[in-house]
Amino acid sequence: MMTPANRLDPKQLLTRKSFIELSARERAKALLDEGTYRELLGPFERLESPWLPMQGVVPQSDDGLIVARGTLSGKDAAILAIEGRFQGGSTGEVSGAKIAAALELAQHDAENGWPVQVLLLLETGGVRLQEANLGLEAIAEINSSMVALREHVPVVGVISGMVGCFGGMAITAALCSYLIMTRQGRLGLNGPEVIEEQSGIEEFDSSDRQLIWAVNGGEQRYAAGFVDDLVEDDVKLIRERVIEAFGRGVPCRHRSEQVEDYLERLATIDVTHQLEIRHFGRLWSKRVLS
Amino acid sequence: MEKLSFDYPASQPVQQRTHVGVVGSGDLEVLLEPSSDEMAHVTIRTSVDGFGQIWKQVMDRFFSRYQGAATIEINDFGATPGMVMLRLEQAAEGSR
Incomplete structure (x- = not known):
C-alpha cells in the first residue's frame, strides 16, 4: 500500500512544475519519455464534433481528446488526455470514439503479445449534453473496453483537477486498475450543481467549496479507499507515481469487482440519520483492495 | 457562432504546419x-x-508584418484581440 505524499515544503513549492496548469497535450508530453511523444488523430485530422456547430457551438479540431503514443520508463505507452478547458472535458461522439478505439487497439496489441501501458488523464464533467445519446453510447463502449483491456494490462487513471471527473466518466475512473488523484482533483458520479438542482440546496450547496472538496476531493476519496494514491501537483511526482502504479501490474482483484465487500459496507449504514463525513471516513477507511 | 474569412497576399513559403491553443474560455485554437x-x-x-470589423483589424495588423503563405484556421471561444494576436504569433513562430 502506498502512503500519501507529504505536503511540499516551501522550496519544493517554488521549484515544482504544476501539472494542473498544463493543457492536455502538454500533460501527455510531460509524462512520456522525452522525445518519444507522437500523436494519433491529432488536430490536423480535423476529427471534430459534427454536432456542436449545428447548435452554434465552436468545435475543437481534436474534439478535446489527445491520443498520445510513446514510451514511459522505456515501455510502450498510450496516453488518453482529456482537455478540460474545451467544453468542460465532456465526452462527445468523436472524443468518446477516440478513447474507445484507443482502448480496443491496446487490447488487440496486448492479446498479440505486445503490452501497451494505457494511462487516462481524466478531466471531464461526463457526457457532452449537446451530444446526449451518442455521448452515453461512447461511454458504454469505453467502459466495456476498459473491462476487457484491464485483464491484460493495468490501466492507470490520473485525476489532477481542476475540472475533476464526473458523470459517466467517473465510472470509467472507477474501472481503472489504479487511480491517482491530487488534493485539487474531484471525483463523483453527480457533480455538485446537479445534486443541488435535483435534490435542493439543503441536500447539497454547490457554492460551498469546502463541502464539495470534503465530499468529492482527492483527500477524501483517498481516505475512503476509492483512490490508490494521493499526490501533490507536480509533474515529476505524478510521473513517478504513474510509473510506480504500472509497475504493480494487473491487480488480482479490481476495486470494481469487489461488489460483495461494498454491499456489506452499504448494509451497515444507518440511513435514518444524516451521515457525517467523519463517520463515513471511519466506516470506509478499511481498505479492501487486495 | 459566426464564420468569417479573409485573404491576404503572401510572399514567404511556410515551412511546417503548427497547432496552438485550445477552444476554451477566452482562448482560441x-x-x-x-x-x-x-x-x-x-x-x-x-x-x-x-x-467582424474587429477581426478584420486584428488580421490586417497581423498580416502587415507576417508574409507567410499559410492557410490559417481559427476556432475562437471569446478571445480578446490581444490574445488572438499572441496565438497567431505563436503559430507563426512554430511554423518557421
Missing part, C-alpha cells in the same frame, strides 16, 4: 498550414457574433 498558392487564407469560427 489556431491551425496553421502551408497554403497551395501565394496567398494567406484565414477562416474563423467564433462563439461571439458581431465582431
